[in-house]
Amino acid sequence: MAAGLPRRIIKETQRLMAEPVPGISAVPDETNARYFHVVVAGPEGSPFEGGVFKLELFLPEEYPMSAPKVRFMTKIYHPNIDKLGRICLDILKDKWSPALQIRTVLLSIQALLSAPNPDDPLANDVAELWKVNESEAIRIAREWTRTYAMGN
Amino acid sequence: MAASNEAITEEIEALQAIMLDEVMVLQGDGGVPTGVEVVVVPATAQNVKEQHVRVTLVISLPPEYPDASPSITLRNPRGVDDDVLEKIHQESRQRCEEYLGCPVIYELIEVVRDNLTANNTPSCPCAICLYHFTDTDTFTKTQCFHYFHSYCLGRYIANCEEEAAAEEEQPQPAWMAREKKQLMCPVCRDPIQKELNSEDLLLAAPPEEEENTMEFRADDPTLVALQQKMAQLYLKQKEKGGIIDLEEEKNKFLLSSNRVDFYEGFGGSLEEEASLSLPDSPVEAPWRTSRPLPLPLPLPGEAAAPPSPDTRGTRHREATAGSPGGTQTMGVMGGTGLATEEAEATVGAGGGVPDGEERTGPPGSSLNTKSTALQV
Numbered sequence: 001m002a003a004g005l006p007r008r009i010i011k012e013t014q015r016l017m018a019e020p021v022p023g024i025s026a027v028p029d030e031t032n033a034r035y036f037h038v039v040v041a042g043p044e045g046s047p048f049e050g051g052v053f054k055l056e057l058f059l060p061e062e063y064p065m066s067a068p069k070v071r072f073m074t075k076i077y078h079p080n081i082d083k084l085g086r087i088c089l090d091i092l093k094d095k096w097s098p099a100l101q102i103r104t105v106l107l108s109i110q111a112l113l114s115a116p117n118p119d120d121p122l123a124n125d126v127a128e129l130w131k132v133n134e135s136e137a138i139r140i141a142r143e144w145t146r147t148y149a150m151g152n
Numbered sequence: 153m154a155a156s157n158e159a160i161t162e163e164i165e166a167l168q169a170i171m172l173d174e175v176m177v178l179q180g181d182g183g184v185p186t187g188v189e190v191v192v193v194p195a196t197a198q199n200v201k202e203q204h205v206r207v208t209l210v211i212s213l214p215p216e217y218p219d220a221s222p223s224i225t226l227r228n229p230r231g232v233d234d235d236v237l238e239k240i241h242q243e244s245r246q247r248c249e250e251y252l253g254c255p256v257i258y259e260l261i262e263v264v265r266d267n268l269t270a271n272n273t274p275s276c277p278c279a280i281c282l283y284h285f286t287d288t289d290t291f292t293k294t295q296c297f298h299y300f301h302s303y304c305l306g307r308y309i310a311n312c313e314e315e316a317a318a319e320e321e322q323p324q325p326a327w328m329a330r331e332k333k334q335l336m337c338p339v340c341r342d343p344i345q346k347e348l349n350s351e352d353l354l355l356a357a358p359p360e361e362e363e364n365t366m367e368f369r370a371d372d373p374t375l376v377a378l379q380q381k382m383a384q385l386y387l388k389q390k391e392k393g394g395i396i397d398l399e400e401e402k403n404k405f406l407l408s409s410n411r412v413d414f415y416e417g418f419g420g421s422l423e424e425e426a427s428l429s430l431p432d433s434p435v436e437a438p439w440r441t442s443r444p445l446p447l448p449l450p451l452p453g454e455a456a457a458p459p460s461p462d463t464r465g466t467r468h469r470e471a472t473a474g475s476p477g478g479t480q481t482m483g484v485m486g487g488t489g490l491a492t493e494e495a496e497a498t499v500g501a502g503g504g505v506p507d508g509e510e511r512t513g514p515p516g517s518s519l520n521t522k523s524t525a526l527q528v
């Protein structure tokens with residue numbers, strides 16, 4: 001399976017290991033180097049602070065011409081992440097560019113946790129509450145973080 | 153002060169005489185020159201085509217200049233590696249010291265130009281394959297001065313064209329109609345020149361460094377330890393009901409076909425694992441026992457996390473600094489387990505073709521259509 005793995009993926013992996021992004025950990029699966037186990041720490045000051053979120057990331061055959069596929073595995077209450085953990089992020093869709101990397105994608109996801117955008121929702125009910133009653137939405141997000149996303 | 157101003161004006165006028173309009177004079181209040189800005193390119197006898205690198209040099213002059221050294225900023229470097237930029241900075245500082253009390257602007261421009269001339273091949277890596285340009289590599293410069301292996305850029309343009317063609321074939325409601333896409337530079341999203349076409353670019357040989365693919369070391373101990381740590385986290389969160397249960401959600405909600413599109417990637421490439429997986433339970437895979445290492449990210453136990461009533465903090469410390477080999481590592485194989493389930497779902501339905509039940513959305517609807525989000 002390792003045969004034919006583009007050097008770019010190897011290079012990205014090596015860099016992710018050697019210079020990990022603060023608050024983010026990404027490690028390839030032992031049997032599939034295109035599949036990454038990812039953990040993102042909830043950013044300070046966000047309702048997700050204190051949580052550690054497990055994500056899965058897959059580099060499709062066409063990568064880097066096509067965007068990586070990323071999904072939250074840990075439950076999260078966020079207007080731009082739906083119940084299946086799918087993420088609404090432009091760079092994962094039409095704004096993807098091969099100059100972006102796993103690193104930049106994960107940084108953007110971390111940023112999305114810091115700055116939820118209920119005006120561009122994926123999880124409609126969450127976004128609705130976020131718009132009409134932000135403090136309640138944040139309270140729920142905190143509660144979900146405590147209930148589901150603890151690392152210990 | 154007035155004398156100093158005069159000296160500066162004189163120096164700048166001399167500079168403009170030599171460099172014509174390449175120098176932009178920065179002016180403060182009352183027209184006092186406060187610095188200059190020059191786009192510096194390598195000396196290639198005016199042959200613009202052979203100028204592969206450039207940088208904007210900004211020299212700010214303190215009021216005490218030339219008795220005080222100017223400060224230097226290098227902006228918008230193109231094709232210039234950080235090492236070269238650092239070297240320019242060092243040499244500039246040195247030159248400023250040597251010329252303290254004398255005009256130094258032209259000298260500084262020379263420092264930059266000499267360095268660019270000596271490094272007139274793009275020394276930053278190709279943003280598409282992440283490898284540097286070797287002497288034999290064919291590369292292409294975009295009009296925004298970004299460099300790519302011609303082959304890499306060709307693949308990029310071919311991919312954009314394919315996507316555009318696929319999009320055109322899709323029936324879309326009028327409100328979703330998109331304007332024809334202009335090809336953009338992968339790095340800065342500036343438009344790229346229309347003359348560039350994938351057929352010509354793909355005639356170039358693939359980048360040399362990328363050709364000899366090396367073996368991937370999946371059994372690296374650090375890596376295995378991290379995998380194990382993540383599997384533990386996954387297991388703990390799963391115990392607490394913190395992991396999204398795709399099956400359950402699938403039954404609870406009506407899903408559009410994009411779910412299948414989305415997981416095709418996960419599934420398609422995990423076929424091998426799918427064959428190893430058990431039919432209807434998460435994959436139980438013994439994790440390799442190895443010394444657990446702390447995750448490079450601050451876990452809540454270490455950071456300022458709300459302390460829990462039980463001994464979580466202690467347990468966490470055990471988990472990270474635990475005795476070598478002391479962990480019984482029988483666990484659910486984190487993401488792969490779920491992904492494999494998905495792989496089965498798609499592969500089982502006939503090589504990734506979604507079955508009728510799931511194809512409730514319009515054919516070809518994809519993730520980037522925000523409106524196909526999960527219906528509750």
Ligand SMILES: [Zn+2]
Pocket residue numbers: 278279280281282283300301304359
């Ligand atoms: Zn390249």
Ligand SMILES: [Zn+2]
Pocket residue numbers: 294296297298337338339340341342
């Ligand atoms: Zn560009």
